[in-house]
Amino acid sequence: SQELEQSPQSLIVQEGKNLTINCTSSKTLYGLYWYKQKYGEGLIFLMMLQKGGEEKSHEKITAKLDEKKQQSSLHITASQPSHAGIYLCGADAGNNRKLIWGLGTSLAVNP
Amino acid sequence: NAGVMQNPRHLVRRRGQEARLRCSPMKGHSHVYWYRQLPEEGLKFMVYLQKENIIDESGMPKERFSAEFPKEGPSILRIQQVVRGDSAAYFCASSPPGGYGYTFGSGTRLTVV
Numbered sequence: 536s537q538e539l540e541q542s543p544q545s546l547i548v549q550e551g552k553n554l555t556i557n558c559t560s561s562k563t564l565y566g567l568y569w570y571k572q573k574y575g576e577g578l579i580f581l582m583m584l585q586k587g588g589e590e591k592s593h594e595k596i597t598a599k600l601d602e603k604k605q606q607s608s609l610h611i612t613a614s615q616p617s618h619a620g621i622y623l624c625g626a627d628a629g630n631n632r633k634l635i636w637g638l639g640t641s642l643a644v645n646p
Numbered sequence: 647n648a649g650v651m652q653n654p655r656h657l658v659r660r661r662g663q664e665a666r667l668r669c670s671p672m673k674g675h676s677h678v679y680w681y682r683q684l685p686e687e688g689l690k691f692m693v694y695l696q697k698e699n700i701i702d703e704s705g706m707p708k709e710r711f712s713a714e715f716p717k718e719g720p721s722i723l724r725i726q727q728v729v730r731g732d733s734a735a736y737f738c739a740s741s742p743p744g745g746y747g748y749t750f751g752s753g754t755r756l757t758v759v
Contacts, residue, residue, distance in 0.1 A: 570750070577752035578750040580748070583746065623689070632677070633679075633702060633705070634691060635691070638686075
């Protein structure tokens, strides 16, 4: 079984709509990372969360980490076609710099 | 300020050949990580290196795979006698000493024919 569960697996939204992607672990996480990947390309860093209850925003993307540090959400407000891609959550579950990963959420935004 | 540089971007090898994947970390970064991305399986940690030291190789297959990060030059992931199952995207990431924040390269897509 995957150590980090991401949901949904895929998402198609209309441009302008809001959406949320979730990332859940059964373990306490020492660092939670969100990346975006376009097909055939590398991973683009979005945000890192470390403290329970932490929330960060950049442009129209907001990421939160719950108090227990076992669940994170990524929220996109007023989605645009440029937001399309695969969103990956990665986490340090043992404070040892060895990241575990979810399988990704594939997002399509229809104009 | 170049990011993490990986080359080649695409590599095709016949079964039984050797594959060498290179990764130059970001300037100022002394920690290098290799991950493998297989279809339907997501990213998997392979190895964590610092200059001239392998810190954690718990994700490396026991045979045919090796990694190094010499004092000078890029980190190298070496796969000997490649098999079809080695076909995947291999990503390198780097981080600064004592800190977190992983910057990833664009990956090397290995195809074994």
